[in-house]
Structures are given as structure tokens and as C-alpha cells.
Amino acid sequence: MTRIPILLALVAGCLVPQALAGAEARPADVTVRHDAPAAAAFVTALELELPYGKGGEGLGFIPAGDEHPALGPNAIEVRDDGTILLSDPVRRKLFAVRVGASGRPSVAVVGSLARRPLAREGGVPTDTRTVKTSGESGEVVFADGGVVRRVAISAGGPLASLRLVGVDRLGRAFVVMERFRELGRTAVDRELLVIDPSGAFVARTALPEPPLVSPFQELYLTPDGAIYVLAAGAESVHVVRLEVRP
Numbered sequence: 512m513t514r515i516p517i518l519l520a521l522v523a524g525c526l527v528p529q530a531l532a533g534a535e536a537r538p539a540d541v542t543v544r545h546d547a548p549a550a551a552a553f554v555t556a557l558e559l560e561l562p563y564g565k566g567g568e569g570l571g572f573i574p575a576g577d578e579h580p581a582l583g584p585n586a587i588e589v590r591d592d593g594t595i596l597l598s599d600p601v602r603r604k605l606f607a608v609r610v611g612a613s614g615r616p617s618v619a620v621v622g623s624l625a626r627r628p629l630a631r632e633g634g635v636p637t638d639t640r641t642v643k644t645s646g647e648s649g650e651v652v653f654a655d656g657g658v659v660r661r662v663a664i665s666a667g668g669p670l671a672s673l674r675l676v677g678v679d680r681l682g683r684a685f686v687v688m689e690r691f692r693e694l695g696r697t698a699v700d701r702e703l704l705v706i707d708p709s710g711a712f713v714a715r716t717a718l719p720e721p722p723l724v725s726p727f728q729e730l731y732l733t734p735d736g737a738i739y740v741l742a743a744g745a746e747s748v749h750v751v752r753l754e755v756r757p
Contacts, residue, residue, distance in 0.1 A: 539650055539663035541710030545688060545702065546667060550757070553703070553716040556737070557752035559595075559616050561608065569618060570748055571601025572724075584748050586728040587741040589633070595739065595750060598624055598727065608750070633732035634677025639684055641675040649673035651684045653708045662710045666690050671699045677732035682708050683755075685732050687718065703730070703738065705755060714755045 563572045563583070572583040584606070586598035595608040605622040638654035644663070647670055653660045664673065664686075671689040678684050684706045689699040701721075705713035722729070724743035731739040742749045 537661065539661040542648075542663040542665060543706070543710055543712055544665045544667060545690075545704065545715075547712045549705075549712045549714050551705075551714045551755050552757075553714050553738075553753045554756045555751060556754045557610065557750075559608065559610070559750040561616065561618060561748040561750065563747060567602075570597065570606060571599050572743070572745070573601055574745065575723075580725060581723050581743075581745075583724040583743040584741065585724055585726050585743065587731045587739055587750065588728070589731050589733055589739055596621070597741070597748065597750075600624065632677060633730075633734075634685070635680055635734050637678045639675065639678050641673045641684075641686055643670060643673050646670060649688070651675070651686060651706050653682070653684065655682070660708050662706055662708070664688065664704070664706070669694055676703070676730050676738070679732065679736035680734050681736065683713055683736065684708075685730075685736075685738060687730070703753075705736075716753065 561570060563570050570584055573581065575581040582601055584597045584599045588596040590596065593610070597606045597608060599606055603624050604620045605624055606618055607621040608616050608618050610616050640652050640654070641649060642652060643649045647666050647668060649664050649666070649670055651662045651664065653662065666688060669691040671691050674687045676685040676687060686704045686706060688702050688704055692698045692700055701718035702715055703718055704715050707713055718740070719742060722742040723745055726741055726743070729741050736755055738753045740751045740753065
């Protein structure tokens with residue numbers, strides 16, 4: 512007699528994961544193609560080139576060696592006043608970049624990496640997420656205020672990954688999509704997509720090849736929908752601000 516409750520518990524344990532999987536597999540409310548017409552475009556609003564310092568001063572860089580990759584600024588964060596923060600694991604410092612009225616940037620140490628996280632997530636707080644559902648498609652699951660809406664994205668080819676950068680105040684999701692150039696190869700093409708909860712394609716832009724220094728946080732989204740892109744090369748660090756405009 513004691514075996515019956517045990518068997519029922521085992522059966523229930525098997526059914527629960529299946530039920531959860533079925534809930535996650537609910538059909539999308541709308542499907543869009545990655546190459547669908549966009550209502551707006553990304554515009555470069557700011558572009559900075561910050562050379563590395565010498566003799567232990569300024570931003571640091573260590574070239575790749577036989578047993579280690581290149582090392583340099585690897586995370587970006589932006590304060591509400593527009594100050595750009597760069598995490599530098601070479602100097603073990605946090606640098607602040609400020610752009611004056613002349614457009615020329617100033618770079619200064621404002622802290623140690625040992626005393627704070629490298630970077631926080633950008634955008635606004637939300638439960639929105641991305642899900643890779645098949646070899647050629649993924650979904651943005653908009654979840655805010657108890658209402659869930661699923662927008663599927665057809666990649667038009669082998670999908671490597673789909674990653675949410677964040678959501679802005681207008682509720683638009685900023686998503687990085689990586690597609691394999693060829694099956695069986697590791698090289699990918701990267702795009703930054705902006706998707707509206709209604710399923711409208713707002714904007715897209717191609718992202719550059721992965722930078723020389725592997726980033727901890729390459730992109731930072733401000734609440735008003737501006738994206739900052741960090742790329743550390745062999746001679747300098749590049750920071751670009753992209754804005755969505757009609």
C-alpha cells in the first residue's frame with residue numbers, strides 16, 4: 512500500500528517539467544523576420560577614440576600571449592549625467608570619461624574595481640527575456656505588469672544566439688542576434704535589433720566583429736533608448752553612442 516503514494520509522486524514529478532515545457536512552447540502572438548522593413552534607424556550620436564596610457568598612466572592594455580588573451584577595458588556603464596564608466600582590469604581601476612562642450616573627452620580614475628561591480632545592467636527594470644526556440648528562430652517574451660506577449664523572430668538562417676540587452680522606457684526590447692555564416696563554422700554575423708511589444712521592427716544595425724579584448728559588457732542601454740558600444744583594440748578604446756531616430 513505504501514508504494515501507491517510513491518508511484519503517484521513519481522508520476523507527478525514527471526508531469527510537472529512537461530507542463531512547464533508546454534507553457535514555454537506556447538505559440539508566439541506575432542512573428543517577424545529579421546530583414547523586415549524597419550520604421551527607424553540607428554544614428555551615431557557620439558564617437559570617441561581613447562588611446563591607452565604609457566608608464567602606468569591612463570587606460571591599460573596587455574597584448575595577447577601564448578597562454579592568455581588580450582586584456583584591456585572590458586565593461587561599460589553610463590551614469591544618468593552622461594558620464595561613461597570603463598572597467599579596466601589591467602590597472603584594476605574604474606575610469607570615468609566625460610565629454611565637454613568642445614567635444615573633447617577627459618579620462619580620470621574614479622575608483623578601484625575591487626570595491627564595486629564591473630557594470631550594472633542598463634535600461635529599465637523588466638521581466639522581459641529572450642528565448643532561442645529552434646535552429647532558425649527565437650522569441651522576445653515581453654513580460655511587464657502581469658501581461659505576457661511573445662514576439663517570434665525568424666532569423667532566416669542558422670541562429671547562434673539571441674540575447675536581450677535591455678528594455679527602454681518605451682517598452683522596446685534591444686536584442687543582439689547572432690547567426691552562423693555557414694553551418695559547421697563558428698564565425699557569426701551580429702545584429703542589434705529593436706523590437707516593439709506589438710511586433711513592429713523599430714530599427715536594426717550590424718555590430719562589428721568581436722573586439723580584440725573579450726568584453727564582459729560590450730553594450731549599455733540607457734533608459735531613453737541610447738546604446739553605448741565598447742570596443743577595445745590594440746592601440747585604443749572606441750566608444751560609440753547610437754540613437755534610434757525616425
